[in-house]
Amino acid sequence: MATISEIAKTAGVGVGTVSRYLNHRDTVSAAKQKQIQTAIEQLHYTPNAIASQLRAQSTNNIGVLVSRISNPFFAQLFDALERELHRYGFQVMVMQTHDDPEAERRFLDQLKQQQVDGVILASVENSDLLAQLAPTYAKQMVLLNEESLQVALPTVSLNHYQATWDALNYLYDQGHRRISYATGGNYPSTHHGRSRTQAYLDFCQAHGLIIDDQLIFAQQHTLTDGQQLGTKLSQLAPNLRPTAIFSNSDEVAVGLINQLQAQHFRVPDDIAVVGYDDQPFAKFAPVPLTTVRQPVLSMAQVAVDQLLHNLGKINTPALQPDLGLQLIIRKSA
Amino acid sequence: MATISEIAKTAGVGVGTVSRYLNHRDTVSAAKQKQIQTAIEQLHYTPNAIASQLRAQSTNNIGVLVSRISNPFFAQLFDALERELHRYGFQVMVMQTHDDPEAERRFLDQLKQQQVDGVILASVENSDLLAQLAPTYAKQMVLLNEESLQVALPTVSLNHYQATWDALNYLYDQGHRRISYATGGNYPSTHHGRSRTQAYLDFCQAHGLIIDDQLIFAQQHTLTDGQQLGTKLSQLAPNLRPTAIFSNSDEVAVGLINQLQAQHFRVPDDIAVVGYDDQPFAKFAPVPLTTVRQPVLSMAQVAVDQLLHNLGKINTPALQPDLGLQLIIRKSA
DNA sequence: TTTAATTTTGGAAACGATTCCAAGGAGGCG
DNA sequence: CGCCTCCTTGGAATCGTTTCCAAAATTAAA
Numbered sequence: 001m002a003t004i005s006e007i008a009k010t011a012g013v014g015v016g017t018v019s020r021y022l023n024h025r026d027t028v029s030a031a032k033q034k035q036i037q038t039a040i041e042q043l044h045y046t047p048n049a050i051a052s053q054l055r056a057q058s059t060n061n062i063g064v065l066v067s068r069i070s071n072p073f074f075a076q077l078f079d080a081l082e083r084e085l086h087r088y089g090f091q092v093m094v095m096q097t098h099d100d101p102e103a104e105r106r107f108l109d110q111l112k113q114q115q116v117d118g119v120i121l122a123s124v125e126n127s128d129l130l131a132q133l134a135p136t137y138a139k140q141m142v143l144l145n146e147e148s149l150q151v152a153l154p155t156v157s158l159n160h161y162q163a164t165w166d167a168l169n170y171l172y173d174q175g176h177r178r179i180s181y182a183t184g185g186n187y188p189s190t191h192h193g194r195s196r197t198q199a200y201l202d203f204c205q206a207h208g209l210i211i212d213d214q215l216i217f218a219q220q221h222t223l224t225d226g227q228q229l230g231t232k233l234s235q236l237a238p239n240l241r242p243t244a245i246f247s248n249s250d251e252v253a254v255g256l257i258n259q260l261q262a263q264h265f266r267v268p269d270d271i272a273v274v275g276y277d278d279q280p281f282a283k284f285a286p287v288p289l290t291t292v293r294q295p296v297l298s299m300a301q302v303a304v305d306q307l308l309h310n311l312g313k314i315n316t317p318a319l320q321p322d323l324g325l326q327l328i329i330r331k332s333a
Numbered sequence: 334m335a336t337i338s339e340i341a342k343t344a345g346v347g348v349g350t351v352s353r354y355l356n357h358r359d360t361v362s363a364a365k366q367k368q369i370q371t372a373i374e375q376l377h378y379t380p381n382a383i384a385s386q387l388r389a390q391s392t393n394n395i396g397v398l399v400s401r402i403s404n405p406f407f408a409q410l411f412d413a414l415e416r417e418l419h420r421y422g423f424q425v426m427v428m429q430t431h432d433d434p435e436a437e438r439r440f441l442d443q444l445k446q447q448q449v450d451g452v453i454l455a456s457v458e459n460s461d462l463l464a465q466l467a468p469t470y471a472k473q474m475v476l477l478n479e480e481s482l483q484v485a486l487p488t489v490s491l492n493h494y495q496a497t498w499d500a501l502n503y504l505y506d507q508g509h510r511r512i513s514y515a516t517g518g519n520y521p522s523t524h525h526g527r528s529r530t531q532a533y534l535d536f537c538q539a540h541g542l543i544i545d546d547q548l549i550f551a552q553q554h555t556l557t558d559g560q561q562l563g564t565k566l567s568q569l570a571p572n573l574r575p576t577a578i579f580s581n582s583d584e585v586a587v588g589l590i591n592q593l594q595a596q597h598f599r600v601p602d603d604i605a606v607v608g609y610d611d612q613p614f615a616k617f618a619p620v621p622l623t624t625v626r627q628p629v630l631s632m633a634q635v636a637v638d639q640l641l642h643n644l645g646k647i648n649t650p651a652l653q654p655d656l657g658l659q660l661i662i663r664k665s666a
Numbered sequence: 667t668t669t670a671a672t673t674t675t676g677g678a679a680a681c682g683a684t685t686c687c688a689a690g691g692a693g694g695c696g
Numbered sequence: 697c698g699c700c701t702c703c704t705t706g707g708a709a710t711c712g713t714t715t716c717c718a719a720a721a722t723t724a725a726a
Contacts, residue, residue, distance in 0.1 A: 001712095003711090003712055003713085004712065004713065004714095005712080008676090013675080013676080014676035014677060015676080015712095015713085015714090016675070016676060016677065016678095016714080016715080016716090017674085017675060017676075019713070019714055019715085020674095020675090020714090020715095022713095023714080025714090025715090026673095026674080026675095027673075027674070028674080028675090029673095029674070029675090032674090032675090044469060046442075046445050046446055046469075047446055047713080048387075048446065048448060048711090048712050048713070049443075049446040049447050049448065049713095050383055050386050050387045050392065050447070050448050050711090050712080050713090051387050051681090051711070051712035051713040051714090052712075052713050052714070053383050053681095053713090054381075054383045054384055054387050054680095054681050054682065054683090054711090054712080054713075055680075055681050055712080055713045055714050055715085056681085056713085056714075057681070059383065068412075069402060069408050069412065070405065070408035070409055070411075070412050070613070072403065072405070072408075075402050075403035075405075075408055076403055078402060079401075079402065079403050079429070082429065091426075091443065093424075093426060094427060096412070096415065109379070110382075110424065112379050113379055113380055113381065114382050114383070114424075115381060136377060136379075222613075223613055223617060254614065258616075258617045280403070280555075280556055281556060281587065281614050283591075284556060284587050284588065284591045284618065284619065285617065285619070286617065286618070286619050334682095336681090336682055336683085337682065337683060337684095338682080338683095341706090346705080346706080347705060347706035347707060348682095348683085348684090348706080348707070349684080349685075349705070349706060349707065350704085350705060350706075352683065352685085353684090353685095353704095353705090355683095356684080358684090358685090359703090359704080359705095360703075360704070361704080361705090362703095362704070362705090365704090365705090380682090380683080381681090381682055381683070382683095383681090383682080383683090384681070384682035384683040384684090384711090385682075385683045385684070386683090386711095387681090387683075387710095387711050387712065388682080388683050388684050388685085388710070388711050389683085389684075389711085390711065
């Protein structure tokens with residue numbers, strides 16, 4: 001691998017001059033420009049970003065933490081984040097936690113060692129850890145769709161409480177009184193205060209619906225989880241069976257619908273299903289999915305804006321796109 | 334940010350000793366170990382990976398190039414690649430080309446500047462470029478699911494020709510004589526020789542089926558593309574309309590089915606649909622999708638194995654998992 | 667032509683880690 | 697007690713870039 005000083009030697013100039021030429025930092029005489037250029041082509045020179053990052057004390061890399069990139073919601077979100085960050089010349093390093101707090105810790109540590117200029121957390125499993133780590137990251141960290149109670153961090157948050165409430169209300173208005181709830185997180189241990197779960201609990205309480213632990217399902221993430229959930233529901237005694245279920249993930253909802261249909265339940269007539277995210281295939285499900293749409297694009301824009309603003313790379317946080325959540329009514333409820 | 338020499342100073346030892354301690358490289362006396370450890374905790378030291386990478390002339394980073402991570406097939410593939418690479422202590426940098434040759438060039442260049450130890454190409458748009466770049470990358474490049482005619486590169490390849498042929502044959506056996514074809518690539522310009530397209534053309538020829546450019550659709554990638562394709566098909570005069578369509582992507586297939594149903598066509602009775610990949614939601618489609626399953630896990634394992642072997646990080650290429658493609662017969666054909 | 671002002675240039679120092687080498691220290695053996 | 701061996705240690709050199717500073721070259725002014 002050719003280095004800058006080899007280029008300098010072959011071109012018969014000093015290293016400083018080559019560097020200046022490469023970065024268009026200062027004027028370099030036309031003659032030397034040509035010499036340098038030919039040397040570069042001759043030796044197939046490629047700058048070593050690592051060295052330059054070390055010297056510059058900045059990498060132009062941003063870390064993004066998601067729970068699982070094969071979750072279409074995160075895929076879309078990552079896509080949008082990347083697009084946005086590229087516009088500002090940043091590169092993105094994505095890491096998946098797979099909902100493992102230990103992996104989360106490890107990856108945050110790795111990102112720090114890699115000297116990323118900032119981190120966007122689109123999924124946090126262990127907010128204690130976060131509180132512990134946050135000070136050392138300071139302003140280069142943005143929470144997207146997550147909130148930390150322990151520590152004040154730049155945060156992009158949507159009103160999931162309200163959206164959940166509205167969705168439940170929609171079900172309630174249609175006469176549902178026995179509503180089940182599926183979440184990706186734990187229950188009841190951690191994150192009890194997470195806004196969606198809280199909204200569910202509050203809603204039930206406010207409307208005098210029984211809160212039955214048998215109707216609350218935790219750690220539900222995938223299509224397969226949804227299928228298994230369907231099996232569980234279908235095995236419940238008819239009088240215990242919910243007439244509707246609110247799922248925090250479209251994936252789970254689709255798997256669920258599939259399994260319910262396989263067991264000859266009708267959706268939404270026997271059991272209504274509401275999902276969350278409005279993932280791309282939601283409207284292509286066996287029963288087009290009624291779901292809460294997350295404004296992925298705006299979320300990404302705001303998060304990046306926020307981050308770059310905190311990094312001093314951008315002046316105006318300016319735009320404040322609509323971060324509203326919207327219930328998309330299709331056929332499943 | 335604390336550095337290793339600050340640690341050394343606070344602990345009252347030399348930098349070399351700290352480094353040795355950190356890397357468990359040599360024995361360090363118990364007393365100094367304790368001093369160093371306390372200094373580390375006191376100063377919140379985090380090693381600077383950039384510096385160490387510069388010195389070591391190796392980053393332990395592997396680049397992965399895909400066309401679009403929100404394509405569930407690539408998401409799964411990336412997932413598997415990452416899992417596998419983590420096992421060997423590598424980190425993964427993923428980049429999306431969005432099928433843009435220019436982006437491909439740019440990203441490959443960036444990866445090189447970032448000094449990645451290797452690259453796995455799961456999608457290549459411009460194989461001329463590749464031929465041009467490959468020599469400078471030498472052995473640290475693996476083609477996954479792609480082939481380059483111009484240059485010999487380590488390659489993990491499946492028999493897509495055969496799988497396509499088999500799928501078409503399945504349709505043929507069911508009496509279909511007018512079979513449409515949808516691909517993600519271009520047609521007929523580049524990649525004419527790509528094995529799936531070639532198999533289609535050869536199959537038609539071998540069985541005396543007309544090859545009608547009106548039945549061949551290029552640049553089909555997403556659910557939306559599939560929908561639009563459905564509209565196009567439904568607008569064809571009945572005698573021109575295909576009775577079956579083979580799509581190179583499940584996403585397109587699902588969008589297509591959805592739109593066909595919306596236009597009151599029955600799948601598979603009026604039009605049969607075969608997809609490709611067996612993406613996670615394929616069996617949850619409105620009509621469970623008949624599709625060619627790609628062995629994502631094995632593909633990732635073999636690619637990583639191949640790469641690490643070439644890098645000399647691993648001795649035995651050993652395992653040769655089954656890279657067979659399998660037609661999964663469900664309801665759509 | 668001389669002097670001053672300006673532009674261009676070369677190269678040393680720095681970024682933070684690792685590794686090599688020489689030297690210091692501990693312990694064993696006679 | 698002295699000598700040899702082996703283990704532990706400190707610190708200089710190195711990786712490839714950028715930046716700063718002083719010197720050289722060029723241009724402008726007198």
